[in-house]
Amino acid sequence: MRIKHWAVATVVILGGGAALLSLSSRAATTIPYQDSARVADGEAVYAQNCAGCHGVNLEGQANWQRRNGQGLLPAPPHDETGHTWHHADELLFRLTKLGPATIAGNGYRSAMPGFGGVLSDEQIWSVLAYIKAQWPADIQARHTQAFQ
Secondary structure (H helix, E strand, C coil): CCCCHHHHHHHHHHHCCHHHHCCCCCCCCCCCCCCHHHHHHHHHHHHHHCHHHHCCCCCCCCCCCCCCCCCCCCCCCCCCCCCHHHCCHHHHHHHHHHCHHHHHCCCCCCCCCCCCCCCCHHHHHHHHHHHHHHCCHHHHHHHHHHHC
């Protein structure tokens, strides 16, 4: 029987304890990309905390799909050329809050830290709102349709 990677990650998350089970934010449960105030807040938070790796224009780092000399994947783009829009809102929130290594488990290594100790849940949702608001309308619609 084949198990998809996301199913394994879900099992790892669920097996990780109560702290990981209570990740939902009271501030949002879906990306508030149509809220202009949240998008503006997210832009400022993104510029300060994310743009250094993911790019000022969401372009990511070069060769983001190939591991570097340290065995880590470079920061992916968050524009429509990347895979961000292929993931559900809650997973994007968890990846940002906890970091990819925590979500993937099993010794996975990532240069991206979790931002849960740096950003509030509301700030994380606002950053995601800013990112989604930059996608073309057809990508926004596909993402929304796929995950809501």
